[in-house]
Amino acid sequence: MDIFGNMDQVVWITGGSQGIGRALVQEYRRKGWTVIATSRQKSGPQENDEDLAHFWIQADLSQPEARQEALQRVLAIGWPDLVIFNAGVGHWAPVSATKAADADYIFQVNYWAAVDLTYQLQQLQAGRPLHIVAVTSIAAHFGQRKLATYSATKAALRLWALSLNEEWQGSANRIQVVSPGVVTTDIMRNTLDRDGNRLGDRAKSHHGWSPEKVAQKLYAVPQSAKFEHIFASFSVRLALILHDLCPRLFYTLTRRRS
Numbered sequence: 001m002d003i004f005g006n007m008d009q010v011v012w013i014t015g016g017s018q019g020i021g022r023a024l025v026q027e028y029r030r031k032g033w034t035v036i037a038t039s040r041q042k043s044g045p046q047e048n049d050e051d052l053a054h055f056w057i058q059a060d061l062s063q064p065e066a067r068q069e070a071l072q073r074v075l076a077i078g079w080p081d082l083v084i085f086n087a088g089v090g091h092w093a094p095v096s097a098t099k100a101a102d103a104d105y106i107f108q109v110n111y112w113a114a115v116d117l118t119y120q121l122q123q124l125q126a127g128r129p130l131h132i133v134a135v136t137s138i139a140a141h142f143g144q145r146k147l148a149t150y151s152a153t154k155a156a157l158r159l160w161a162l163s164l165n166e167e168w169q170g171s172a173n174r175i176q177v178v179s180p181g182v183v184t185t186d187i188m189r190n191t192l193d194r195d196g197n198r199l200g201d202r203a204k205s206h207h208g209w210s211p212e213k214v215a216q217k218l219y220a221v222p223q224s225a226k227f228e229h230i231f232a233s234f235s236v237r238l239a240l241i242l243h244d245l246c247p248r249l250f251y252t253l254t255r256r257r258s
């Protein structure tokens with residue numbers, strides 16, 4: 001926003017309170033965008049920090065009514081030139097111990113929020129273009145123990161986006177997908193266990209790319225013509241190719257490592 005209150009390009013980032021989302025808020029602010037962020041918690045102790053979003057909307061995106069309300073508040077600020085569906089929550093439990101209510105919650109946050117809000121945005125766009133970046137995960141590409149629900153939400157989101165991308169060919173609307181590998185955030189600590197509780201200190205250590213590196217790379221995504229962007233090392237990307245070409249070998253090797 002300039003000194004006269006005129007809006008620059010507007011980005012709406014979900015899950016902006018921490019981790020990748022917070023780094024995205026900072027990156028887009030640095031690049032001069034007007035940033036609207038949503039999350040359940042307020043953005044932490046440095047609320048007046050100039051790195052934080054211009055507009056903060058508290059909303060639990062697992063709740064359809066809260067999604068509607070958040071969208072109305074976003075639109076009262078302005079039509080977003082870019083929407084980044086980044087909010088997400090992990091789930092760590094074997095299938096045999098996964099309660100339907102917990103799986104439903106994970107799907108609401110990771111899948112339905114993006115699907116529902118995209119539908120609402122399309123109803124209201126009135127000729128304005130819609131550009132969406134959905135954050136999925138490399139977990140959408142292969143099976144892992146205790147991650148069935150989380151991976152299924154990300155795979156569903158990815159395939160939904162692939163399908164929408166086909167529907168939107170030749171229109172002014174665009175959707176792209178970003179699939180990170182391991183990023184150093186509190187995602188594992190925030191992950192829910194078989195009883196629906198945060199793993200907290202029970203979480204395994206989780207180290208990979210920095211959220212800032214992910215945010216910088218994601219900033220370049222809308223300028224690219226490519227649909228899916230995998231943010232992971234060369235060896236991880238090679239492993240994904242092996243999974244597609246020879247799943248048996250892929251799973252034999254990953255079982256040996258676990």
Ligand SMILES: NC(=O)c1ccc[n+]([C@@H]2O[C@H](COP(=O)([O-])OP(=O)(O)OC[C@H]3O[C@@H](n4cnc5c(N)ncnc54)[C@H](OP(=O)(O)O)[C@@H]3O)[C@@H](O)[C@H]2O)c1
Pocket residue numbers: 014015016017018019020021038039040041042059060061062086087088089109135136137138179180181182183184185186187188190208
């Ligand atoms: N870190 C990784 O290794 C990794 C790898 C692949 C993909 N990803 C994906 O990247 C995205 C960001 O992950 P992260 O690592 O930054 O995780 P994170 O640090 O745990 O942050 C998750 C964000 O989502 C928000 N969120 C969670 N539940 C919500 C709800 N019910 N309503 C609204 N907002 C909610 C959180 O805000 P509040 O708690 O304040 O609501 C927070 O801002 C997720 O979609 C994740 O699946 C992460």
